[in-house]
Amino acid sequence: MIKRLISAVIAGAAAISCALTCHAETKMEVVKKELPVPQTIVFLGDSIAAGYGLEGYTGTGSDPKDGYASIIGEQYKKELEGTCDSVEKNGAVSGDTSDDLVKKLEGGELDKYLFGSNAVVISIGGNDIMGPALDFLSEDLGIKSQADIKNFDTSQLAKPSVLSKINGRLEKINENLTNFKINVPKIISAVRSKTDAVIVFQTVYNPLDSNKSIEMLSNIIGEKITELNNIITSNATNKDGSMNYLVCDVAASFAGKSKELTNIDQYDIHPNAEGHKEIAKLVDEQVRSKKYSFEQLVEVDESKSENKMSNTRIYITIGLFFGGFITLFAIVWIKFKRSQ
DSSP: OHHHHHHHHHHHHHHHHHHHHHOOOEEEEEEEEEESSOSEEEEEESHHHHTTTSTTOOSTTOOOTTSHHHHHHHHHHHHHTTTOOOEEEEOOOTTOOHHHHHHHHHTTTTHHHHTTOSEEEEEOSHHHHHHHHHHIIIIISOOOSHHHHHTOOGGGGGSHHHHHHHHHHHHHHHHHHHHHHHHHHHHHHHHHTTOOOEEEEEOOOOTTTTOGGGHHHHHHHHHHHHHHHHHHHHTSBOTTSOBSOEEEOHHHHHTTOHHHHBOGGGTOOSBOHHHHHHHHHHHHHHHTTSOEEEEEEEEEEHHHHHGGGHHHHHHHHHHHHHHHHHHHHHHHHHHHHHHO
């Protein structure tokens, strides 16, 4: 009888121990990993973001390799290699104004870019100012090349007829600035309705600030660009002091350097390859000022998590062993006493 009890206790302890230590399953678990840069970054806006004037630019969506969007995209792809896939999307359209961007955002045209985004970089407003300004140069003054600028007789600017045209273009620019002030909150609101991504808004540079031959016009345009940039920076912070979006101050970095960083010598106001490198650096600095992460569904072996319970199992097994031993000892002792 005692032998049977001993066998039963030992077998039971062994069975329980085996059940606790040998049974393992796999399950799916969401793992969150921190990233130094966003997994998916999106570029929206105008020809500056689109890479107009660079080698390989063929229109909307061409995303030339020397453009700052592509530079950042390739950089982040290499940096995240082995951790997760990195995606760069460029939905910028040459010629777009802030009105155009608002319409496309509110109309859902850019949803395919914004879906799943972690950072959104916006370049807009340049055409709101430079559109009327360039129309004045080409249509009103007949300036259509860099040679025309060099040969331009600045005394023409004092003519009443020319001054009247300047005032007409300024009225249009002022009207656009009023719209821009309304459009910036609309742009941010529309983006936020589609993604919780970090938003970076670029300021606009003055492409004529290195050209002394039309210094007066450059100064007038510069004043209007400053007004536009003030609208961008003033909307960056909410009334409660919280951040609305990050500001990438391209204007400050390009100030006085349009000859080196743009194609203005070819009568093209857009950034050259060096200018795009500079913008890429500035955007990257702002993007990295925030933290990012991504979630991944992975298989988890429960045997690993059971290691956390190893001490408990040991205590249980030891308890079962000594408990059984004590019980058997008591039974034997009782029987021994009775036999006397």
